[in-house]
Amino acid sequence: MAPGRGPTVRRRRLAGEIRKLRERSAMTIEEAAERLGWSIAKVSRIETARVGITAPDLTRVLDLYEVEEPKRPALHALARTARVRGWWDAYADSLRGEYATYIELEADAGFIRSFDALAVNGLLQTSDYAYEIVRAALMGLLPPADIQRRVEVRMTRQKLLAQGDDPLRLWTVIDQAVLNRVVGSPAVMAAQCKSLLGMAELPNVTIQVLPATSGAHPATAGPFSIMQFREPHDPDVVYLESMTSSLYVESDAEIYRYTLAFDHLRAAALGTEESKSVIARSAERFA
Incomplete structure (x- = not known):
């Protein structure tokens, strides 16, 4: 695609x-x-x-x-x-086409596995953290009102994790460097880490931290998301994002490699309870 x-x-x-x-x-x-x-x-x-x-x-x-x-x-x-329009169409004037495509796919996904090496997954970001991430990415190219609209989109996307009896399942492996990087301010980071601890208690959310001591791993090329859909005959899609564009990988062989890479990452990452302890320590350090 x-x-x-x-x-x-x-x-x-x-x-x-x-x-x-x-x-x-x-x-x-x-x-x-x-x-x-x-x-x-x-x-x-x-x-x-x-x-x-x-x-x-x-x-x-x-x-x-x-x-x-x-x-x-x-x-x-x-x-x-x-042909049905989604809620994201109301933001069409401020969304890149690639991002709108991702939101469409995300809305139909039942399970997302992601490796987040640079920032907290968008589905788990607080509004203050999201604002700083979006502001930095735009490098002053758009006015504050556009930044806020993009933050609104990100917050709306998060409703997928709490919808009805069959919410989206999310399994994210977060590089420990993400928890050490000060985004916005220590207060923003403290609130973000506390929010992660709360989200980690949801039955449909799994958060693991990949420690700095884990060394080289199969995803040193960067973050990725594997999207699995609710209909069994809908093939998985891997999403890759760069500064100016996005790529959707649909080849069975390539998807297998990303799935294998994620399996290696979750095996190398800390368990869920130990990950919570690391996140809690980060929250205390920033407080």
């Missing part, structure tokens, strides 16, 4: 279903395009979720692949939900 405002999970799922239908019909993309009267590029973009598909076009596709009636309503419903 290229950087930019990419497809939602539902569009990816629908694209996968359409591709499977064509393959079961033993048609090539070229054959399908000819029979639909479309360009090959259009069929390819739909099947790779680069673009959405309208209801009339979906009906034509289902007719071509001779999809029976019982399955049609579900696919049309999936197409409709893929």
Whole structure:
């Protein structure tokens, strides 16, 4: 998935279903395009979720692949939900396309495993800590009002950890250096560490600290997040962020390497109780 405002999970799922239908019909993309009267590029973009598909076009596709009636309503419903606007669209004027894409994917995720080497995970940041992180990242390029709007977005995202009976599960491995770096002020850091201790008590949140003594590890290249979705047939996605762009990794082989790296990191990290002790000591040091 290229950087930019990419497809939602539902569009990816629908694209996968359409591709499977064509393959079961033993048609090539070229054959399908000819029979639909479309360009090959259009069929390819739909099947790779680069673009959405309208209801009339979906009906034509289902007719071509001779999809029976019982399955049609579900696919049309999936197409409709893929076009539903999310709460983040209200902030479209102040969000980078890559960040908006991440929020869309995050909203559909059921489990996120992340290695956070530079800052506390955004889902666990206090508003004061988040403000300082966003302000520093923007380097004075945007006014304070825009910074505050981005902080509001971050705080809204955190509601995923407390929604209903099936909240988002988060497992984060935090580099110990994150707890030692003074973001904003000692008071901001003390409050952030105390907040982490509270979040660590949630049954759906696991926090481990990777100690400085752990030495070299498989993720010295930087932070990453592995997003696992609620639907079992939705493939995992790895999210990587740089200063000016983002990358979504969807190759099975590459996702396996990141999963293996996370397993190494959690094995090298302190256990949850010992991690809480380290975080508590940081809170006391900053107080």
